[in-house]
Amino acid sequence: VPGDFLHTMKRTRQLFQSMAEEKGLDLFVRYDSNFPQRLSYDPTRVRQCVSNLLSNAIKFTGQGSVEVAINAKPIKDGQYMIIVDVSDTGIGMSEATCAKLFTVFTQADGATTRKFGGSGLGLAISRQLARMMGGDIIVKSEEGRGSTFRLTFKAQEAAPAAAPAPVATAKTEPAKRTLRGLRILLTDDNAINRQVIKLFLTPQGCEIAEATNGKEALDRLAQDEFDVVLMDIHMPVMDGKEAVQRLRAVDRWSALPVIALTADAMSGDREKYLALGMTDYVSKPVDQRELIAKLHQVMGLEAPVPQVKSA
DSSP states (O other), X not given: OEEOHHHHHHHHHHHHHHHHHHTTOEEEEEEOTTOOSOEEOOHHXXXXXXXXXXXXXXXXXXXXXXXXXXXXXXXXXXXXXXXXXXXXXXXXXXXXXXXXTTSTTOOSOHHHHHHHOOOTTXXXXXXXXXXXXXXXXXXXXXXXXXXXXXXXXXXXXXXXXOOOOOOOOSOOOOOOOOOTTOEEEEEOSOHXXXXXXXXXXXXXXXXXXEESSHHHHHHHHHHSOOSEEEEESSOSSSOHHHHHHHHHTSGGGTTOOEEEEESOOOTTHHXXXXXXXXXXXXXXXXXXXXXXXXXXXXXXXXXXXXXXXXO
């Protein structure tokens, strides 16, 4: 997708700014002045990879700073290898830990996991996504001195953005506003929660299929086509965190909108869920207005007329 990569990086930085400030950390983004203005790349995958690296860097850094350095290395015919280095002054890792870091479910050690929390599938999935984009993720680290994760991926130089189209004088079709016909996969292990959300969305004309855990959701996605997924975070068998990361590793689902449903939304959680691969989230208990507004937002529809009664 053609776009301004530096703008994507600046927006991603803004999402993590408050998380860094809460820990007293400086968060910097620097880039070469000759960096291409517009590139054709996969913004969803890149944002997930960078968000995961930033989330981990901030999580494992007690004091100091986190820095994102961006460079573009020309390859040929307008193609570039984009290099994103995420460096921190955190706890660092041994060579042995670095060697097994990208193995699914690997953590540095038990004490680190208890103190800082784990990164789950994040790094393994992020490396897989990077390799799908013609690049990789590698790490250099030293215990007690910090780490640098390098994300690389291929991108093509894109043409400048077209000028805005002139305002049409003829009668034009109004922007789509309705959710009618939207195919939604509702994933929640609580039957009452599913029933409430169906009561909210059925009058909007949505077509709703149900799953009770992440594994069921992935199975349904493999069998049918959906426009958007509503995903509970805490579920048995496979929770929403693992499900969305597995989902994003599949090429045809990389841009599928996924809205997290969570009862533990707090300051900084938007960044956490974006890092996992969610498109957005809605807090539980689910508010009808908020849910409908978020569906319009992630589907790129015109905002609804404010006539829905609050649940």
